[in-house]
Amino acid sequence: MVDKSLYNTVLSQTFSTCxxxxxxxxxxxxLAVYDLSELLNPTEDSPPSPRKPxxxxxxxxxxxxxxxxxxxxxxxxxxxxxxxxxxxxxxxASTNPKICWQINIPTSKDALEKPDVNSLIISDVDGHxxxxxxxxxxxxxxxEDGKLxxxxxxxxxxxxxxxxxxxxxxxxxxxxxxRLWDSRQEVCCSSVHPFMxxxxxxxxxxxxxxxxxxxxxxxxCGGGPRPALWHTRSLDMTMxxxxxxxxxxxxxxxxxxxxxxxxxxxxxxxxYSGDILAQIPSSSTSVYSAILxxxxxxxxxxxxxxxxxxxxxxxxxxxxxxxx
Numbered sequence: 094m095v096d097k098s099l100y101n102t103v104l105s106q107t108f109s110t111c112x113x114x115x116x117x118x119x120x121x122x123x124l125a126v127y128d129l130s131e132l133l134n135p136t137e138d139s140p141p142s143p144r145k146p147x148x149x150x151x152x153x154x155x156x157x158x159x160x161x162x163x164x165x166x167x168x169x170x171x172x173x174x175x176x177x178x179x180x181x182x183x184x185x186a187s188t189n190p191k192i193c194w195q196i197n198i199p200t201s202k203d204a205l206e207k208p209d210v211n212s213l214i215i216s217d218v219d220g221h222x223x224x225x226x227x228x229x230x231x232x233x234x235x236x237e238d239g240k241l242x243x244x245x246x247x248x249x250x251x252x253x254x255x256x257x258x259x260x261x262x263x264x265x266x267x268x269x270x271x272r273l274w275d276s277r278q279e280v281c282c283s284s285v286h287p288f289m290x291x292x293x294x295x296x297x298x299x300x301x302x303x304x305x306x307x308x309x310x311x312x313x314c315g316g317g318p319r320p321a322l323w324h325t326r327s328l329d330m331t332m333x334x335x336x337x338x339x340x341x342x343x344x345x346x347x348x349x350x351x352x353x354x355x356x357x358x359x360x361x362x363x364x365y366s367g368d369i370l371a372q373i374p375s376s377s378t379s380v381y382s383a384i385l386x387x388x389x390x391x392x393x394x395x396x397x398x399x400x401x402x403x404x405x406x407x408x409x410x411x412x413x414x415x416x417x
Contacts, residue, residue: 101400101417105161106382107168112389114185115404116168117396117417118158124150124170125417126185129390132413133406144415150190152177160213164222164236167193169215171224174198174207176234196239198226212255216276223262223276225252231264233276245274247281250301253316253342258307261325263314269300271314273325285328287318292333294318303355304344311365313351315341320353322365334363342381342397347408354380360395362409371409376401 106117125146160171183191208227231245250267288300303316322332339357362371377397393405402415
């Protein structure tokens with residue numbers, strides 16, 4: 094029998110709405126649940142092996158869990174062709190999580206395959222669920238009734254990442270472009286093509302853009318092209334970051350720093366000016382996702398092409414390595 098742990102890839106993760114649990118999903122349709130209190134604040138009554146999950150569920154056998162987001166009472170998971178809402182209480186307190194609702198991604202009658210739901214976000218402005226998918230589209234759903242409200246079309250290849258700041262939606266695609274949308278409309282406001290810039294292009298890695306993140310005034314994106322910082326209003330590129338040999342799969346803002354991960358055995362923190370503030374060893378040869386929270390338990394979790402999860406309580410160094 095093949096040992097799955099040798100080929101495991103953790104694609105998605107999120108913290109529970111209460112902030113006390115970490116949940117991660119892999120390419121085999123499995124869901125692992127970790128108690129952060131036991132991991133970061135062990136007591137005499139803590140189990141002898143706190144680095145393992147307290148629960149492990151098989152949600153969709155053999156179907157990868159591509160993306161994940163936490164909302165109110167629900168753990169929302171994007172898989173292949175559908176979005177699933179699980180009851181949080183059943184995920185963290187039983188061995189049989191309860192599926193409360195499902196949303197099927199629209200597909201044409203002649204479609205040969207269902208699209209992967211590669212990126213999920215919930216808007217802070219309208220509370221709607223946005224899904225960036227493998228059919229080159231972004232779908233917007235009402236979480237009250239699952240109704241499809243609208244979609245954004247314009248990319249020529251599948252979407253890797255979406256992110257929002259206010260009413261501005263950014264999408265990064267395999268087609269080599271990052272598009273900016275007004276979430277109240279269905280028209281692309283502007284776009285950038287990083288691979289067309291001499292300072293950014295890396296033809297041997299391709300033109301794809303694997304990650305994008307927005308703050309109030311800035312956008313960071315990268316993939317085959319080097320990660321770079323752009324001013325969102327002028328779309329002027331102001332800074333590139335020293336990850337010359339790595340394809341980029343994750344980028345994010347946190348306070349005065351930019352976090353980055355990709356096809357490299359380290360997870361980086363950069364200043365806006367490009368200085369390396371931290372370099373955290375990764376258990377994965379490629380980092381696919383990183384999430385952090387400040388309260389109630391401070392934690393940064395990093396996952397990728399491995400059955401291991403790197404957990405940091407300081408954000409600047411690795412405290413523990415969890416086993417999926």
